[in-house]
Amino acid sequence: xxxxxxxxxxxxxxxxxxxxxxxxxxxxxxxxxxxxxxxxxxxxxxxxxxxxxxxxxxxxxxxxxxxxxxxxxxxxxxxxxxxxxxxxxxxxxxxxxxxxxxxxxxxxxxxxxxxxxxxxxxxxxxxxxxxxxxxxxxxxxxxxxxxxxxxxxxxxxxxxxxxxxxxxxxxxxxxxxxxxxxxxxxxxxxxxxxxxxxxxxxxxxxxxxxxxxxxxxxxxxxxxxxxxxxxxxxxxxxxxxxxxxxxxxxxxxxxxxxxxxxxxxxxxxxxxxxxxxxxxxxxxxxxxxxxxxxxxxxxxxxxxxxxxxxxxxxxxxxxxxxxxxxxxxxxxxxxxxxxxxxxxxxxxxxxxxxxxxxxxxxxxxxxxxxxxxxxxxxxxxxxxxxxxxxxxxxxxxxxxxxxxxxxxxxxxxxxxxxxxxxxxxxxxxxxxxxxxxxxxxxxxxxxxxxxxxxxxxxxxxxxxxxxxxxxxxxxxxxxxxxxxxxxxxxxxxxxxxxxxxxxxxxxxxxxxxxxxxxxxxxxxxxxxxxxxxxxxxxxxxxxxxxxxxxxxxxxxxxxxxxxxxxxxxxxxxxxxxxxxxxxxxxxxxxxxxxxxxxxxxxxxxxxxxxxxxxxxxxxxxxxxxxxxxxxxxxxxxxxxxxxxxxxxxxxxxxxxxxxxxxxxxxxxxxxxxxxxxxxxxxxxxxxxxxxxxxxxxxxxxxxxxxxxxxxxxxxxx
Amino acid sequence: xxxxxxxxxxxxxxxxxxxxxxxxxxxxxxxxxxxxxxxxxxxxxxxxxxxxxxxxxxxxxxxx
Numbered sequence: 001x002x003x004x005x006x007x008x009x010x011x012x013x014x015x016x017x018x019x020x021x022x023x024x025x026x027x028x029x030x031x032x033x034x035x036x037x038x039x040x041x042x043x044x045x046x047x048x049x050x051x052x053x054x055x056x057x058x059x060x061x062x063x064x065x066x067x068x069x070x071x072x073x074x075x076x077x078x079x080x081x082x083x084x085x086x087x088x089x090x091x092x093x094x095x096x097x098x099x100x101x102x103x104x105x106x107x108x109x110x111x112x113x114x115x116x117x118x119x120x121x122x123x124x125x126x127x128x129x130x131x132x133x134x135x136x137x138x139x140x141x142x143x144x145x146x147x148x149x150x151x152x153x154x155x156x157x158x159x160x161x162x163x164x165x166x167x168x169x170x171x172x173x174x175x176x177x178x179x180x181x182x183x184x185x186x187x188x189x190x191x192x193x194x195x196x197x198x199x200x201x202x203x204x205x206x207x208x209x210x211x212x213x214x215x216x217x218x219x220x221x222x223x224x225x226x227x228x229x230x231x232x233x234x235x236x237x238x239x240x241x242x243x244x245x246x247x248x249x250x251x252x253x254x255x256x257x258x259x260x261x262x263x264x265x266x267x268x269x270x271x272x273x274x275x276x277x278x279x280x281x282x283x284x285x286x287x288x289x290x291x292x293x294x295x296x297x298x299x300x301x302x303x304x305x306x307x308x309x310x311x312x313x314x315x316x317x318x319x320x321x322x323x324x325x326x327x328x329x330x331x332x333x334x335x336x337x338x339x340x341x342x343x344x345x346x347x348x349x350x351x352x353x354x355x356x357x358x359x360x361x362x363x364x365x366x367x368x369x370x371x372x373x374x375x376x377x378x379x380x381x382x383x384x385x386x387x388x389x390x391x392x393x394x395x396x397x398x399x400x401x402x403x404x405x406x407x408x409x410x411x412x413x414x415x416x417x418x419x420x421x422x423x424x425x426x427x428x429x430x431x432x433x434x435x436x437x438x439x440x441x442x443x444x445x446x447x448x449x450x451x452x453x454x455x456x457x458x459x460x461x462x463x464x465x466x467x468x469x470x471x472x473x474x475x476x477x478x479x480x481x482x483x484x485x486x487x488x489x490x491x492x493x494x495x496x497x498x499x500x501x502x503x504x505x506x507x508x509x510x511x512x513x514x515x516x517x518x519x520x521x522x523x524x525x526x527x528x529x530x531x532x533x534x535x536x537x538x539x540x541x542x543x544x545x546x547x548x549x550x551x552x553x554x555x556x557x558x559x560x561x562x563x564x565x566x567x568x569x570x571x572x573x574x575x576x577x578x579x580x581x582x583x584x585x586x587x588x589x590x591x592x593x594x595x596x597x598x599x600x601x602x603x604x605x606x607x608x609x610x611x612x613x614x615x616x617x618x619x620x621x622x623x624x625x626x627x628x629x630x631x632x633x634x635x636x637x638x639x640x641x642x643x644x645x646x647x648x649x650x651x652x653x654x655x656x657x658x659x660x661x662x663x664x665x666x667x668x669x670x671x672x673x674x675x676x677x678x679x680x681x682x683x684x685x686x687x688x689x690x691x692x693x694x695x696x697x698x699x700x701x702x703x704x705x706x707x708x709x710x711x712x713x714x715x716x717x
Numbered sequence: 718x719x720x721x722x723x724x725x726x727x728x729x730x731x732x733x734x735x736x737x738x739x740x741x742x743x744x745x746x747x748x749x750x751x752x753x754x755x756x757x758x759x760x761x762x763x764x765x766x767x768x769x770x771x772x773x774x775x776x777x778x779x780x781x
Contacts, residue, residue: 540733555763 051214055500057204058094062496065092065199067485069192074481074526078191079184081524083166087192089515090442094500096205097260102155103197107190109156113142113163114186118178120168125175131168132418132433138164140411143441147403152259158441163189165414165437169430208260212253216274219246220378223281224317227371230288231306231313243282244614245503248606250275252502270381276596277377281370283621287363287709305364308333316375323375330368337361340694341680351677355670358694359701366625366702405557406444412556413440413548420544428541435520435545443509443549447604450558452509453550459510460517460546464539467491468532471522476530484528491518517542562716564601565616569657569716571598572623576714577654579627580647582634591627595620622710629703636692642672646700654714662711669704673697718778732778739774746773 066088073081091106116138124131142161146154167185171178226239254271257264312329315321321329340358343349349357413436421429443449474487495518498511521538523531557563575594578584599620605613630650646668653661676696679685685693721728747766756762 551767555761555767558763 051211054094054206055497057206058092058500059493059497061199061203062088062092062196062499063489063492064203065192065196066492067489068199069195070484070488070524071481072191072195073188073524077526078188080188082519082522083185083188084192084195085522085524086438086516086519087189088196089495089499089512089519090438091193091196092200092496092499094206094502095208095211095256095260096200097208097264098152099197099201099205101152102259103193105152105156106159106193109159110163110186110189110193112156113160114167114182116160117164117166117168117171118182120164121171121175121178125172125178128172128422131172132414132422135165135168136411136415136418139414139437139441140407142407143410143444144403144407146441147406147444148400150255158445159189161410161441162434162438165434169434173430208253208256209264212257212264212271215246215249215253216378216381219243219250219278221317222246223278223285223374224313226282227285227313227367228310228317230285230367231310233289235289240286244606244617247275247279247282248603249503250278251600251603267381270377274374274377274381276592277370277374279596279599279621280592280624281367281374283618283624284363284367284370286618288367302337302360302364304336305333305368308336309368313371323372323379326375327372330372334365334368337364340697341690345681345683351674354677355673355697355701358673358697359705362698362702402557409552409556410437410440410444413437413545413552416552417545417548428537431520431538432541432545435516435542436548439513439516439545439549440552442512443553446505446509446512448505448559449509450550450553452506453513453546453553455506456510456513457543457547457550460514460543463514463517467518467521467539468535472530472532472535475522476528478528488522488524513546517546559601559604561602561605561610561613561616564605565713565716567601568598568616568620569714571595572620573654573657573714576623576627576630577651579630580634580650580654586631588628588631591631592624595624595627616713619710619713622706623713625706626703626710629699629706633696633699633703636696640672640675642668642675646672657711657714657716659715662707662715666704666707666711669700669707672700673704676700718781735777735781736774739770739777742773742777743770 066085069084069088070081072078073084078084091103117135120131120134120138124134139161142157142164146157146161149157163185166189167182170181170185174181222239222243226236226243229236229239250271254268254275257268257271309330312321312326312333316323316326338357338361340354340361343354343357414433417433417436418429420426421433426432439453443453446452470487470491475484478484478487492515495511495515498507499515500511501507517539520542521535523529523534523538572595575586575591575598578586579591599617602613602617602620606617607613646665649661649665649668653665673696676693680690680693680697718731720731722731722734723729724734746769750756750769756765759765
């Protein structure tokens, strides 16, 4: 009997049958791993890079790439070296997985954009409205494709979109020289891509694998600590916030893993599984911290179980035992938990106490099962990567709705700016239109774009002064490339340093937008001239471009918490309706996958300083328990009138959720429990019916409790 | 409205000055309105805020 089967002492059905093969597989793999080599260690081929060094190394590499592109551009007298500099900052990333493949796709994207631009120029050069409209449509489609395609091809789409703007607008303004403009831009952009790729790959390459193992190891230790505290009845806000951050990080790592080395790609499924199990285990730990109020025989049994489980968890945490041994000891701990039947025969225990006792027992059982599952999933991840057929698209393929909104934003930005350009006859309009396309297309791939872009607009406005000092006063005095490098390097270094803070999306966007501003107004050329008027005019254009981007991200389908809650409520309602319906045949694994995937929009808002986002996420996670119980209950054949009333109320609640209906559903489940307790105490049941009644008590008590914790996630106005 | 105004000797587009004035005025008006929760009555609160700003900017530019 596996840990999972004991946690659900019900008649074997498709639900538990679906669990046991996976649990058996997990045990087999875990046994192999325990015998073979220890978890992945950094080797000489991959020098260990300490986490604190990563931003410095990335900033240094990016600055080096940028200066190198400028040196090459000046040496070969390229037209506008600033595009190479801009490209360096657009494509720079701290991790170096599959750099060559990504660069290959980026260059393909560049040439696609150039061809598209030339086609548009050939068709519409005299008709500016049509030209700008067609260009905006192309950018919108490319941005949509870049968000929707969760494969390496996304990199090509990002670049083809705004390259068309970079080449097309100067080309349309001067159609006779359009081809030369196209080759010049393509050269500069490709230069930026190639130099960044080379520097990134050759100097201190930092692979995602190290970050991954480090994060996973921290997660494991953090969860074990939290579990030990929960078993003692304590709670730690700091540890909870840290673990919530881990939830976000694991999913981000999973999303990036498919773009990395084959060794990581093969583990992406195991990583997804670990993320889902981690969410459940964390939720289970949290429900334990409120357990310590129970008194009486339950407390006694719980203490014995805890005494068995805590040392096991502590030893697993320090690595002395493997997951298989952990699972067995948690099984033994489960066996020490009091059973419901003998408790029910004890007349001194009231009905409410019996219900509370069964709830406590259910939570502890679920906790042991979840924790054992986490141990298995962890070792599954560390074992050899699975043979995937190809880059199998995982459950994190983005939904087309958010991709469509991103495309709409990216298309609307150049249209808005171009409208103003045409109507105001603005000389710097071309710069503004191009940069607005770049900003919205690139920000679409980053998190928390709205708030960060607004802040960055203000930062750029304030940074105009220092930039003026650097560019117009210092740089114009510089003679020779070395002095130019000395003047320009600090600004580039600081921007790249900000871009490297992967834990703070706002800092990333700040750094990127300031680098964009600096590259645009810098006027980098072989002979630098003192041109303050040009500086101010171009600054205005850049600020307008960034501001339009910030505006669009704030207004067009903004990623607010309310919108995320609505999306989650929709998806969760559908999943729960399926879970409650015996005819749907949904397995617990499928339900868990669907709900954890639906939690994504809520997860993106998670931050320790946002209690409303944390609360929304936690209530959503509680629904996992509801679904699990519903699936198990749906497979039981007997249908008493009380259970039928419950099913009807539940269906009514799921179709139109509000607080009154939620209350009625909870009332009905309490009735079912009361009926089952009465049956059990009546003593007139046979052996199998007694077991069924006991399991009904546990199931519906858990249902009522999880609905109390999670029902609000569905009630969204 | 003149298309350019002289500020400390430099010619600055007048629209820019009105823009800055509108931004300041917007912040002055926006803060109490947000605190009172008036934006929640609208279907799309961020759009409503932007609309308020557009009204202020247009009013300043057209009527001065």
